[in-house]
Amino acid sequence: MTVRPQTVRFHRSWWSRHGGAVTVWSARALLLVALLVMWELAAERWFDITFTSRPSDIWTRLVEWNEDGTLWSNTWITVQEVVYGFLLGAAAGALTGFLLASAPRLYRVLDPFVMALYSIPKVALAPLFIVWFGIGMHMKVLLAAATVFFLVFLNTAAGVREVDRGLVDAVRLMGGGRREIMLKVVVPSSMTGLLTGLKVAIPYALIGAVIGELVASNRGLGYLINDAAAQFDTAGVFATLVVLSVIAALLNLVVGLLDRRVGRWRPMGAQE
Numbered sequence: 687m688t689v690r691p692q693t694v695r696f697h698r699s700w701w702s703r704h705g706g707a708v709t710v711w712s713a714r715a716l717l718l719v720a721l722l723v724m725w726e727l728a729a730e731r732w733f734d735i736t737f738t739s740r741p742s743d744i745w746t747r748l749v750e751w752n753e754d755g756t757l758w759s760n761t762w763i764t765v766q767e768v769v770y771g772f773l774l775g776a777a778a779g780a781l782t783g784f785l786l787a788s789a790p791r792l793y794r795v796l797d798p799f800v801m802a803l804y805s806i807p808k809v810a811l812a813p814l815f816i817v818w819f820g821i822g823m824h825m826k827v828l829l830a831a832a833t834v835f836f837l838v839f840l841n842t843a844a845g846v847r848e849v850d851r852g853l854v855d856a857v858r859l860m861g862g863g864r865r866e867i868m869l870k871v872v873v874p875s876s877m878t879g880l881l882t883g884l885k886v887a888i889p890y891a892l893i894g895a896v897i898g899e900l901v902a903s904n905r906g907l908g909y910l911i912n913d914a915a916a917q918f919d920t921a922g923v924f925a926t927l928v929v930l931s932v933i934a935a936l937l938n939l940v941v942g943l944l945d946r947r948v949g950r951w952r953p954m955g956a957q958e
Contacts, residue, residue, distance in 0.1 A: 743921040744928065751925065756910070761929055764895055764907040767823055768933065771830025772891040778831070779838030779887075780880055787846035804836040808894060812901040821902040830894030837890060838883035845879020881941070888937045892930060 722741045729740035751757035786793045812829060819825040899908020907926050914922030 737920060739920040739924050744924045747919075747921045747925040748928070757929070760906050760910050761933075763823070763905045764899065764930075765933060767826040767830060767895040767898070767906065768891045768937070771827045771895055772834055772887065772937070774827065775831035775834025775891065776838045776884055776887065779835040779883065780842050782835075783839040783842030783880075783883075784846055787843035793843065800836070800839070804840070808833045809897050809901075812897055815898070816902050826895045826898035826903070826906070829898045830891045833890045833894035834887040837887040838880070841879040841883030841886065843879075845877070845882075884941050885938065888941060889934055891937075892934055896930065 725738075725741055729738060748757065786796060808829065811832060812825075815825045815829050819828060895906070896908040896911075899906040900912055903909045903912075907930055910926045911923055914920075914926065
């Protein structure tokens with residue numbers, strides 16, 4: 687069979703564009719498979735599976751939870767807490783960071799208080815939030831939001847404060863007012879900081895929600911971890927951690943798509 691030159695050129699062109707990504711993902715898949723195989727083989731020979739479990743047992747537990755509905759009902763509770771907490775904390779952090787950083791004197795006044803609140807371990811807030819809001823979903827959502835808020839706030843504020851003053855002066859010279867400066871310079875320039883804050887905050891939204899569930903809950907993935915640990919079900923603990931990792935990966939994918947979507951707003955120098 688004769689291969690057409692156009693076909694060869696197409697495959698070469700496709701590989702030149704996507705070959706690097708294919709290689710990276712293939713290497714990741716091989717590394718993951720190798721680690722799982724080594725874990726499975728070493729579990730009974732070198733480690734006590736009571737403490738380390740093994741991939742086959744973890745998979746069995748996931749299948750059992752899937753069949754009886756335990757997995758999906760508890761995952762849905764945690765996903766709601768994470769998503770609501772992330773959206774609430776991110777919106778409040780982005781808005782507050784943008785407004786305060788746009789008022790330098792007010793920002794300098796409030797900065798030590800903000801940093802003092804940021805320095806408080808969020809796990810220490812869980813008992814207080816239980817007293818204020820009970821042990822329902824609201825407590826977990828607000829704990830996740832409080833964790834996300836400061837990360838988004840600080841990164842957004844940093845992005846606003848690092849706006850190129852030359853661009854601001856150029857807009858003013860062209861007759862632009864405060865509104866034009868905000869929309870055409872400050873907002874696009876602060877996108878990098880905002881998106882960095884969103885990416886960094888994703889795992890912390892999970893941490894906040896799961897901490898709330900670990901402290902006081904009868905539903906959610908944190909509850910599953912507590913319940914499995916109480917029964918010395920190591921496979922159940924690892925199975926829950928696998929689900930949490932999948933949720934984090936999906937949330938990172940969403941933020942990555944958002945990053946590409948709003949990339950056109952950035953100044954040319956920020957896109958390089």
